[in-house]
Amino acid sequence: MPEASEVAAEAAAGPVDDPPVGVIGGVGPLATAYFLELVVRLTEAERDQDHVDLVVLNHATIPDRTDFVLGRSTLDPGPVLARDARRLEAFGVSFLVMPCNTAHYFTRHVTDAVSVPFVSIVEAVVEAACDRVPGLSTVGVLATEGTVASGVYADAFARSRVKVLEPDVADQQIVSAVIYDQVKAGRPVDVDALRGVAGRLAARGAAVVVLGCTELSVVAADHGLLDDPLYLDSLDVLARETITRAGRRVRGRAQVPAASGPRAAGR
Secondary structure, eight states: OOOHHHHHHHHHTOSOOOOOEEEEEOSSHHHHHHHHHHHHHHBOOSSGGGSOOEEEEEOTTSOOHHHHHTTSOOOOHHHHHHHHHHHHHHHTOSEEEOOOSGGGGGHHHHHHHOSSOEEOHHHHHHHHHHHHSTTOOEEEEEOOHHHHHHTHHHHHHHTTTOEEEOOOHHHHHHHHIIIIIIITTTOOOOHHHHHHHHHHHHHTTOSEEEEOSHHHHHHHHHHTGGGSTTEEEHHHHHHHHHHHHTTOOBOSSOOOOOOSSOOOOOO
């Protein structure tokens, strides 16, 4: 039985907080940091206590997701992600999120490991795209080769009877160059080339172009891509869904300042 002093201390501390949100992070580390920045900037808050409580497991040494999906590595990230989900559940989180697109190839590992809800970035994007364009029939997806090969977006949109367009070989090389050779390497981004890829997807019939890679989320913030309604940023969508699920209000589009140095995320 707790001592009277402990009971008094708990009473003085005020009401018990709602369970925090669990973030399966580190995939990659900067993607996690950028996601947290979005959640803070997008939450309607006038004081610290108005923000979302989160518990973040920034597990940067999880095996590379893209390498496994493409068969370049035998190190399976799935069991590691499942273990991290169980650790967060044991902490007492209300639900889980994972700010990485390619890692959603391993969603089943996570959901089978825990009983708390898992909020999928992919499912949230599908819902947001369909809400943006009633009767949506075709979307474009810009992502890593790993995400494209995994089929996570194609499968999810197909369940809503929406066709997914992916860049052709030449345009995928442009997207990959932006992700790996420019953003990750800290070099200037050829945003006009990326806009050209999106424009060609739109010319093929895409009413929305999903930025399905967290490096592209950084490009969107630094170059104002989200001012164009053609683009839908997956990390922005997940941040908004997290805030809403946590019982907070979304203030509007995040005003994320341009990076003072190279900003890169994870794959």
